[in-house]
Amino acid sequence: MNTLVWLIGMAISFSVTMPVNACPPSDRAALLAFKASLHEPNLGIFKSWTGTDCCNKWYGITCDSLTKRVADINLRGESEDPIFQKAHRTGYMTGSISPAICKLERLSSVIIADWKGISGIIPPCISSLPSLRILDLSLNRLTGPIPDSLGKMSVLGTLNLDGNLISGKLPATLINSRISILNLSRNAIEGNIPDVFDSRSYFMLMDLSYNKLKGSIPKSISSASFIGHLDLSHNHLCGAIPAAEWFEHLEATSFMYNDCLCGKPLKACS
Ligand SMILES: *[C@@H]1O[C@H](CO)[C@@H](O)[C@H](O)[C@H]1NC(C)=O
Secondary structure: OHHHHHHHHHHHHHHHHOOOOOOOHHHHHHHHHHHHOEEOOOOOHHHHOOOOOOOOOOOOEEEOOOOOOEEEEEEEOOOOOHHHHHHOOOOOEEEEOOHHHHHOOOOOEEEEEOOEEEEOOOOHHHHHOOOOOEEEOOOOOOOOOOOHHHHHOOOOOEEEOOOOOOOOEOOHHHOOOOOOEEEOOOOOOEEOOOOOOOOOOEEEEEEOOOOEEEEOOOHHHHHOOEEEEEEOOOOEEEEEOOOOHHHHHOOHHHOOOOOEEEOOOOOOOO
């Protein structure tokens, strides 16, 4: 009996006296491995990444307030942050995105954008992050294809990869995923737009402009539940623009500068 009381007492005091108050060493190690493949010569943002608690004043890092797991990485090359004003410059960073980032398994938002010099591929293991809602790697020099698996993530809602050097085809998985904000503009994405739109396709924004897409706009696009802002301009698309209820609000600019698209809102097909 005494032992039982003692055990319960221990269990209670353990949970009360052991609040999590710092970043777990495994998250800290993953961040340092992530940093090791990056080079940021102008601002010195990584000088703040010292000490054992990565939740405490590490530039661009936010942790969950209860679990102290790393929740957000927010590194933008353009910012109002005083660190930029002090250095009198915009950001420039080279290097690559280390797969070590995938060990930060509670990540909810990853923004590593507008550094102009980050190269290499998008690590496919990013799709194993179960809580990731936002992935913004725009305005860098990333190459290689978009991993198919990004379209199968359970909560990813925003995918911005615009302004990189991404090639390969547009993964069909992105078309009927949970993603509702998709900007892939200004890359080198080729091939057809997959003909797999269905009622799960709900886009507040789908910008595929300035790529190398060819073929026609797939008929299935009419079965998407909604596409608020669509931009297919500056590609090599051809043929009749399908009709859809929500196409009514789209303007010619969404379709201009293609090889031979026709029909409303462009001029009638002959
Ligand atoms: C998509 O990204 C491009 C290139 O960075 C940008 O110019 C454009 O405004 C973005 N599209 C929308 C609709 O926000």
